[in-house]
Amino acid sequence: MKYYIIAGEASGDLLGSYLMQAIKDQDPQADFRCWGGDLMEAQGGELTKHYKELAFMGFWEVATHLRTILNNIAICKIDMLLFEPDVVVLIDYPGFNLRIAEFAKEQNIRVVYYVSPQIWAWKKNRIHKIKRDVDTMITILPFEQDFYAKYNYKVHYVGHPLLDVVNDKMADEDWETFKTQHHLDDRPVIAVLPGSRRQELKKMLPVMVQMAEQFPEFQFVMSKVKWLPVSLYQPHIHNKKITLVEGNTYALLHHAKAALVTSGTATLETALWNVPQVVCYKGSFLSYLIARLVVGKHLKYISLVNLILDKPAVTELIQQDCNPKKLKEELAKIVYDTNFTEEMQRHYTQLRHILGDAGASTNAAKLIVKDDIR
Numbered sequence: 412m413k414y415y416i417i418a419g420e421a422s423g424d425l426l427g428s429y430l431m432q433a434i435k436d437q438d439p440q441a442d443f444r445c446w447g448g449d450l451m452e453a454q455g456g457e458l459t460k461h462y463k464e465l466a467f468m469g470f471w472e473v474a475t476h477l478r479t480i481l482n483n484i485a486i487c488k489i490d491m492l493l494f495e496p497d498v499v500v501l502i503d504y505p506g507f508n509l510r511i512a513e514f515a516k517e518q519n520i521r522v523v524y525y526v527s528p529q530i531w532a533w534k535k536n537r538i539h540k541i542k543r544d545v546d547t548m549i550t551i552l553p554f555e556q557d558f559y560a561k562y563n564y565k566v567h568y569v570g571h572p573l574l575d576v577v578n579d580k581m582a583d584e585d586w587e588t589f590k591t592q593h594h595l596d597d598r599p600v601i602a603v604l605p606g607s608r609r610q611e612l613k614k615m616l617p618v619m620v621q622m623a624e625q626f627p628e629f630q631f632v633m634s635k636v637k638w639l640p641v642s643l644y645q646p647h648i649h650n651k652k653i654t655l656v657e658g659n660t661y662a663l664l665h666h667a668k669a670a671l672v673t674s675g676t677a678t679l680e681t682a683l684w685n686v687p688q689v690v691c692y693k694g695s696f697l698s699y700l701i702a703r704l705v706v707g708k709h710l711k712y713i714s715l716v717n718l719i720l721d722k723p724a725v726t727e728l729i730q731q732d733c734n735p736k737k738l739k740e741e742l743a744k745i746v747y748d749t750n751f752t753e754e755m756q757r758h759y760t761q762l763r764h765i766l767g768d769a770g771a772s773t774n775a776a777k778l779i780v781k782d783d784i785r
Contacts, residue, residue, distance in 0.1 A: 412438055412780065415496035415520075417446040417487070417511060419504030420462050421607040421636065422676035424448030426526060426572045426772075427502050431456060433776035444494045446487065449637070459490050463638040480507065488514050500779060501545075502526050509537060512544040523547040523779050527566070531558045538562045549775050552719060553765055569774035571766045573676070577683045578769045580661040589666055593656055595630055599668040601746070602686065603633040603653065604660065606673035609643065614693040615673050616647040621735045622671065622742055623651045629668070629746065634660045669745045669752075671738070678725065679715040682759045687745035687752045689726050690714040693733040716758075719765060724758035 428450035445456035501508035505528030664684040
């Protein structure tokens, strides 16, 4: 079969790569054309666009890049028609992918959505487009089945694919090797995960890097995105004694005592590695204001950990609360207060129980390869 797969950001590239491997196990003749990244390309996908050209965050940022986004949608439609896929697989990235779903449906191409858009958080009216244009919805969060059932729409819950990824990377890596490779000393490590988008870095780095001076008994190690230039990081970490590590996030989490994490998929990854964390989010004022107006007050949390558990298992510092004073207070709790961290890790155990066993990628692949599944 021919598969046209679209992922618009780093997390989608990661999950897409595992999905492609699972599809190949089911369909050895699989032919992939992709919008994604290096990981999907490494699985044999012919890359049309890299996600680094697609990752726009926030209402204001999307508005200012609207011409680029519309141009990419037009390119995608033409490229899809030329490829003539048997199935289009859409991975999250709803603003773009729901438009492509509508187009693919008009062309009588089967549409599978893998990783549901978070319409339970905002833009619930998108359910009508999904019911009209998406043949198979594959969900990865346990509460999404109940949400869609309210709208009389059948979905397929397969578990969370990050369990596949983390379990795959769990093999112990020697601390001495990691320390030597990155020129670290013997102090405990605090991981800094500032996000994968330029807009995130501009907002998060000035706050996060200040912690290195506040906690000198720890060494701060920051995860750098491969495709972003060092020049985005360097002005912030200069003279802050922060080590930059590229493309080695899981190894970093494996050796970390604690983590500062920008809200997103990384919060769940950090929890699955059992690392105590403080979740941070700081966007442009206009984007945040619009988001609050659209979402309202019904969404209590922004991190996946808290959303899945439906309780404040990890601290979230949002917008004006994401400041050096509060971040120092919360980081102190997870590095000095044993009772606090043990309680958080008990929540992590509950989280793993809710998510279930690994195998989501294989479960999803079976649904996609079997073209009679709706």
